[in-house]
Amino acid sequence: MIPELGYISLTIALGLSILLCIYPLWGAYTNNLRLMRAAPALALGQCVFVFLSYAALVYASLTDDFTLVYVASNSSSSLPWYYKITSTWGGHEGAMLLWVVMQAGWTALVSISSKSLPWPLRARVLGVLGFLGVGFMVYTLLMSSPFESLLPYYPVEGHDLNPLLQDPGMIIHPPLLYMGYVGLSVTFSFAIAALLTGKLDNTWAKWSRPWTIAAWLFLTLGIALGSWWAYSELGWGGWWFWDPVENASLMPWLIATALLHSLAVTEKRGVFKSWTVLLAIAGFSFSLLGTFIVRSGVLVSVHAFTTDPGRGMFILGFLAIVVGGSLALYAMRASKVNSAGRYRLFSREVALWCNNILLCVATLIVMLGTLLPLVHKELGMGSISIGEPFFNEMFSYLLVPFAFILGIAPLLRWKQNKFNALQSKLALVAIISIVITGAWLYSSYDFVAPITFMAVLLAVWVFVSTLFDIVEKTTKQTSITLGLKQLTNSYWAMVSGHIGFACVVMSVALTSAYSVERDVRMHPGEQVQLNGYEYHFDGIKEIIGANYTGHAAVVSVHSEGEKVAELHAEKRRYNVGMQFMTEAAIDASLARDLYVALGEQLNDGAWALRIYHKPYIRWMWLGGLIMAFAGLLILLDKRYRGTSSAEQRQSGKIKTVPSAEVQL
Missing domain, CATH: 2.40.128 (Lipocalin)
Incomplete structure (x- = not known):
């Protein structure tokens, strides 16, 4: 009876999601405030019924209900209770239901946290999230239901959870990744809503930035934990295999990293508006692409969940609708967006833009190496394999300019800089970095390869330049204590992110060279x-x-x-x-x-x-935690914990909605 209630609850949630997709968007289009105000209630109702559905699956697993195909295939009576819960996302159908739970949870959170937004924008954001919820719920109910029954004949014992998945990492890793994947749908929805309203201003960047940071934080933790899990569980001593499913999580993370920097520039300087929107679309698009890779069976991987071509075609069709529709809307709107700020070639804006480009190139390299074997085979050109040497070499080329720019970016000012003013600083940082790197490596190891020296030097360069910037900012004040107090959460987040990156680069270089x-x-x-x-x-x-x-x-x-x-x-x-x-x-x-x-x-x-x-090697995962801490620092910034009354008035928190705000 409980599994049937789970299926019914998910069906009711689908109905509410359809209404959430229609009513708010139509209300925003027709300037109907009553329809727009229905959005939060629909979002919360959808979330409640989705959680009830998932609770039914958890109950079936805990009570060893082997009348369900899913429970019989992914659990057993002897499985510890915590792995019985874990088994609810250890197979394809349960993992997709977990995705729907995350989607509904993020949607409900947006509906609660967006009270200061103008109703037209709020309604459009929730309407887009409702559309995404419809797609995934339809897929789950029609093609991937975990509530399929074996009655009247069912086994007395289940097949057990895959031993590879009976690990503490499995308890935390998939939920963290899914929180990141689905969290990017919120930024995507803000981008689409902003395109629909035609108001791609600094305010949109400020509203969407905390959601991007939260999604990036979860992705960072999920990827770091997945690397540690592979290292400790598989017994092969490696920490990254460039497996297609590993690549599927790396691509949206790279784009999200570029996006959060671009959002900061758009919010502070009013530039890169069109570029920021495009990155927001690309981030969630790569999340959907990763879902297609994992769930369609088009690529062989130890992590792949299914080989059903029908499921793959559904996801591919949904991917085409979401990506194609959003890019078409972007093409119609982006040309009308003008950046308010101005900047010169030698400025922080250009440094951030260059690293954005490098992150996007890295994403394209990962996508090429992941999908090219599939395209090659489908064209009848035989099978090819693109493995670790390709990715390592290509990323080595990108690391040098990326780390170099990352080191000088904190020392640059907005708008413009004079190179002569920075020349002595950069020279001092370079000398200190070379001395530290040489003394450390040549005193510790008999042989130091040039590529190892260069990689460690880049890590030390980022670390030293970051510390140099802290010292410079604090010593400008009357006391160091006063200088430290004036540094904001966002600044410390930048410091934390850069130092975390330096730790990862250093660890990868030394582990690869001296293991x-x-x-x-x-x-x-x-x-x-x-x-x-x-x-x-x-x-x-x-x-x-x-x-x-x-x-x-x-x-x-x-x-x-x-x-x-x-x-x-x-x-x-x-x-x-x-x-x-x-x-x-x-x-x-x-x-x-x-x-x-x-x-x-x-x-x-x-x-x-x-x-x-x-x-x-531990510095690799320590670096990941330090980078994730950077995201937490930004989320704790008081600018994102509330909205002033003046800002509420500016954002349109009023009883009537001007028609100028809702014209398409």
Whole structure:
């Protein structure tokens, strides 16, 4: 009975979403305030029924209701309760329902938080979000329903959740990514609403900027967590594989990074208006493209959820409608938009614009490398593979100008700068960066490759230039304390984002250059040396989990005669599907990771072990957290926590709606 209520609730939500798509947009077009005021109630009602639908699926999974195809395929009675909840997004149908939940949640949040917006704009934003909700709900109900029943014949036990997904990372990673993907739909809706109203001004940028920051924050956390999950779970020691599904999350993140910088320029200086709108459209478009890649089966990936061509065609059609329609509207409106601000070649505006271009080029490279094998095959030209060497080389070329500009951007002023005034500052920062990089690398390693030196130098350059800017701003005041107090949240967000990026670049460079890997065969009692550490294989012990059994290799690690860690590398066998899974053992620190993965037992009683030494790899995920903290700082800025009465009057929070504001 509960699953049926879930299906009915989702159907009711679809009806409300259809009304949300029609009433507010028609009300804005006809200047009917009554229809526009119906939008918030419809958004909240849609959200309530979607959440009821998802609650029904969670209940079915927790109670082992194997009459549902989805629960029988993705859960089992022996699965821990928290993984039973996780299983509701561990398969295609449940993941799409989670997407609908996120869409409804963001829509309801916009309806609550947009009371200071003029009704025509508010109605159009919610109407566009309603249209997007209709598309995903129709897809879920008609082609991807998790409430399909097996009655009257159903199994007494489920097939269990994929062992790869029985990991703490699975509990957090997909919801974070979906929050980011769907969050970009809010920025997209603001962009479309602004195009419909024809008012692409600074105010639109200020309204949409916090939503972009929130979506970017979730995407940053989701990507960082996914990288850590792959590193710790798969047992291969890698942190990014350039897999098509990994690329699907990276593309909207790159565009969102460009967008949040462009929104800042538009809000503060009134320039890049058309460019900002185009990035807002592109950000959500790449989210939909990622959905098509993951859900259509057009590309082979260990992360792919389905191979149903019908589902792929539906998503492709919806993608064509959303992207094609928005670009057509952009083509009609963008030519009439004029930027109010003026700037010279040597200014902060140009620096931000250049890095925007580089981020967009990086996005196109990822898209090309991801989709070209598909196009090549469909044209009958055979199969090709574009892998890690291509992406690494192309991103290496882009990193140099990007990091260089990122370092000088904080030192630049708006509108224009005189190069002579900055020449001494840049020279000092460059000298300090070279000295620090050279002293660090050549004192730590016997050999330093030029590409490694350059990458670390760029990271240090960004770090030093950021600190130089802080010192310069604080020392201009009568006291350092007063100078620090005058720095805003937005400024500290910029500092946090740049330092986080520097940490990631430094970690990638050092980990790629100085990681050491060794495959060994060892009997209990034997030892092996790697990078100054002795690994003692102490033996094998049996392990018993909630829904698995197996064995673990006990490896003690010694350095200079002292024991520094005891690692338990596991090989699990899951009871339901009889699938085997490797669980790597890691001793982590900021300077290095000691990493051991257990292989198979060999004929002579020895065991295969894979041992890694990973220098500075933790700084990669620490950098991701620092960048995400930048987004949080902006969201906590008082400018985005309320609207003054004067601004409310300016934004049109009045009883009547002037017809000039609603003309298409």
